[in-house]
Amino acid sequence: MSKHVPPPEGPKDIEKIDLKEALEERYLAYALSTIMHRALPDVRDGLKPVHRRLLHVMQILRLDPNSAFKKSAKIVGDVMGGYHPHGDQSIYDALVRLAQDFSSRYPLVDGQGNFGNIDGDSAAAYRYTEARMTEVAKLLLEGLDEDTVDFRPNYDGSVQEPVVLPGAFPNLLANGSSGIAVGMATSIPPHNAAELCDAALHLIKTPNATDEKIAQLVQGPDFPTGGIIIDDRASIMEAYKTGRGGFRVRARWTQEELPRGMWQIVVTEIPYLVQKSRLIEKIAELLTAKKLTLLNDVRDESAEDIRIVLEPKSRTVDPNLMMEQLFRNTELESRIPLNMNVLSHGKVPKVMSLKDVLREWLDHRKDVLVRRSNFRLAEIARRLEILEGYLVAYLNLDEVIRIIREEDEPKPALMARFKLTDNQAEAILNMRLRALRKLEEMEIRGEHQKLTKEQKALNALLKSDDEQWVKIADEIKGVKEKYSKKTPLGRRRTDFSEAPEIDVDFEQAMIEKEPVTVVCSEKGWIRTMKGHMEDVSGLTYKDGDRGQFTFHAMSTDKVMLFSSSGKFFTLDVAKLPGGRGHGEPVRLMCDLDAADSIVSLFVHVPGTKRLLASTEGDGFVVPEDDCVANTRKGKQVLNVKAPVEACVCVVVPPDATHLATIGENRKMIIFKLDEVPEMARGKGVRLQKFKDGGLSDARAFKLKDGLSWTDSSGRNFVVTDLKEWIGERAQAGRLPPKGFPSRNKFGAP
Known part of the structure; x- marks a missing residue:
């Protein structure tokens, strides 16, 4: 092992x-x-x-x-x-x-x-x-x-x-x-040099200038490709103050008129750092995907200058709407970020404000001025030293020549004899013979005088902080003049504008506005007929069904449906079935329960107010705008519990003063409209009291004009003497005037 x-x-x-x-x-x-x-x-x-x-x-x-x-x-x-x-x-x-x-x-x-x-x-x-x-x-x-x-x-x-x-x-x-x-x-982002010079000059003049004042002088970025900045002044000011933010830049465009009422959009400037070819490719891709509903075609006709041509779907399209759709979906609108994170003094990474950046640049220019002045003073001192040596040589020319001819080491001999420095002796020894003429001596004296004057001016400059800033200001003014807004390079290329507030459904904008007649049967089959039909007696319905709602509308309108469950549903007229036939069930277009019936169907008119009421006699006034439903599920507005149902949805005229209600017991009461609250949702308040049955109908009207109703034959009646029916809300009421319809309905207002 x-x-x-x-x-x-x-x-x-x-x-x-x-x-x-x-x-x-x-x-x-x-x-x-x-x-x-x-x-x-x-x-x-x-x-x-x-x-x-x-x-x-x-x-x-x-x-x-x-x-x-x-x-x-x-x-x-x-x-x-x-x-x-x-x-x-x-x-x-x-x-x-x-x-x-x-x-x-x-x-x-x-x-x-x-x-x-x-x-x-x-x-x-x-x-x-x-x-x-x-x-x-x-x-x-x-x-x-x-x-x-x-x-x-x-x-x-x-x-x-x-x-x-x-x-x-x-x-x-x-x-x-x-x-x-x-x-x-x-x-x-890049800025305009003339504006930067103005801000720098102001900062020299007023070192404690506010960020707001500096941001007023530097209006905003100035891009080499032009474009239009659509941010408000407050956001631009905040970005420059903190050193962080961004700028929304849009392409510049004009509308060109064509024959036969047609027109096209021509884009002449695109946002900074956007590649033109990629931009057009993106527009073409969205066009193919049918995401740009208002645009028909895009062409690049650029040569030296940018020229992108955009053709609308039809001449009825609003050009501002079409461009708004393009701005929202393409790089024709771009966001340029601002993050002024730079090396302060070349060492410390730091996010700086616009004022801080200009301040450090000016401090650097001052440092450069001081160092350059000191460098020039050193040069002047060296030259004056040599010129003074030359003058000694001219004054003692014969002795200088003798020393050079006779001495083995002329340099130390010259230095000892005339108390010259090493540089002065070396310069004398290096002089050419032609420099010994009388004219040269005069030139040396003139140069000496000139340099002495310059030396004095530079010493004064270095001693005075104010003089230094005056000098720097003069240099900056020279730069400003060279690149002023009057020059081709210096002119401002990017403009400012406020973005138009356009909140619109672009699909809706594509719909041509034309008159239609909306027809809905008792069982909920809905359709549209072309034009505003005056005679609807010839319309046909399915067996066992009959007409319930018929009204005029435009293809661009929205139709609102109020159900017996107290819900509102919103339908686009353009999406309703048209042509021949009996239409389609409205329940396919919204989540209307099978047990629910349609109480009212009407064209949505923004700003209108409506009275909603239930069979129990409860109700309230609601702005029609608050009833618009954005989904198929609808919007619950009148709260009811079975067996109670919603039964009234009528317009409240702007000049209406009173409300008339009538019950199934054929009792009518008239009271002030002010007694009914305006709400966005709820059960409401009791409008009329009933011993048996419930509410049948209601109408808002102006008391001075009298109360009107329509009988079964379509004839209108108006009663102006209504004193005996006027009371307070929630009273039982009394029998209506003679001639009131037996079905207990006021009819169409």
């Missing part, structure tokens, strides 16, 4: 690490790297590292706005090789986006070749395209070589790159930015 052999011991130098701590540490490092170096822009220049490196390389390559274009491949290669150790495609994609005038409000790159289009087609490969900087990019880089910003070593320490650009242009808000980091994201 073999003995158990213990496992061999591992190496002695293994270090134990807690997995949780290691993962947390590494994930945090990855998250910070993503936040700092990839996803979030710097609030000062509005750029991410890849964009900053692109512009820096283009400046090194001297690709100024007036210089010749260079291959994009050269730019991408230099960026990748020297500064950005990532994929060439990601660098080129960033370059392309900076050049697209439909993506960037103020493009930083001037591209030559195929840089993609608004349809979503990608740019040509970087070996086919060329690029150079725009004037906006030059503004961002202005003063980079004057020690205005810090530099840091690149990824391999071989060269230096700027931490941030001087940023003489409010790029973060003007061009916007978007990105997704780890646990946070940013989304800043």
Whole structure:
């Protein structure tokens, strides 16, 4: 039997690490790297590292706005090789986006070749395209070589790159930015540069300016693709105040008239970041699926400018309704989020308000001004030192020449003889003979005087905070003038409007309005006949059935049915069966119980009031709008319990003052309408008291006009002397006037 052999011991130098701590540490490092170096822009220049490196390389390559274009491949290669150790495609994609005038409000790159289009087609490969900087990019880089910003070593320490650009242009808000980091994201839409300059100037003048005032000067986003923002001022103000929110942007459209009364809609601007080809595909898909009931066809007639043609189903369609349906179902209306999550001072991720963003940009511009002034002062000091040495040489020219000719080491001899510095002696020794003429001495004295004056002005500038802000304001005014709203690039492209409040059933809107006659039998078979029929005596019904309700309506109307259970049901006239035959049972169109009978059937008239009452004599007044049912199940309005049933549903005229009720016992009472409450649902109050039987009918009327009724022959009667029947609600009443119908019904009002 073999003995158990213990496992061999591992190496002695293994270090134990807690997995949780290691993962947390590494994930945090990855998250910070993503936040700092990839996803979030710097609030000062509005750029991410890849964009900053692109512009820096283009400046090194001297690709100024007036210089010749260079291959994009050269730019991408230099960026990748020297500064950005990532994929060439990601660098080129960033370059392309900076050049697209439909993506960037103020493009930083001037591209030559195929840089993609608004349809979503990608740019040509970087070996086919060329690029150079725009004037906006030059503004961002202005003063980079004057020690205005810090530099840091690149990824391999071989060269230096700027931490941030001087940023003489409010790029973060003007061009916007978007990105997704780890646990946070940013989304800043583009804005109008002239408005941003106005807000910045106001902030310089009034440092304690309110968020509201800043938001008034910056009206809202200004997208490169135009469009119309339909948010109200309050929501825009709140978004800028908190740094979070969103903007609803709609396409711009016009109505074009065509021959024979026809028309079409032409869309000329679409929302920001929406691909035109995908938008049209989506509209076509919805059209095929019959979800755009008002639209007949969509065509893309775009060339240089956008032109999307939308044809309506018919010329009777309301264009506003058709566009509202498209806005609700397609990207013709888009929501652009606002999340101003940026790197404050290039280090701390922070959601900032509009005012805070402008404040940090201005503080950065002040820092740039101070550093540039100090750099210039150092240059002036060096130049003045050399000029003073030159003047010494001119005043003692013969002695200087002697020392140079005779001394073995002329430099220390010059320094000792004339008390010169090392730089001054070196400059004298490097002077050319032609510089010894009299005219040169005059030029040196003139330059010395000029530099001394500049030095004095710069020292005064550095000592005065107010002077610095005046200088910054002048620079911003120059930017504003260059990109004012009068210029093609600076003009505002996005307008503002309030969204029309349209709450409509689009299927209903498609129905052509035409007259019909609604016919319903006693057993509940319903149909519509074309036109408003005056003579309905010729209508036929099923055996054992007869007509009960016949009335005129329009095909766009809604019909309301009141059942003996106290429920209301709503039917669309357009969906009722038409043509020949006896129609269809109304119970197939709504959940009307077999035991229920139809008390009333009528066209819904918004704003009308009705009196509802039960056989027990209880009732109340209800607005007809509160009775509309949105489902097949109907809406319970009058509460009744068997064997009690609903039996009355009559119109209450606006000028009615009194109510007449009559019971099955042939007793009638008239009382003031004010004694009956108006309710949305319930049992109501007792209208009339009965010893035997129940309520038969009721009518609301104006007492001065008298009480009318219709006999079995269709003749109308009116009684004006009604004193003996007037009483109070819930009384028993007395026999009606002579000639009142024996069926105890007032008839049609």
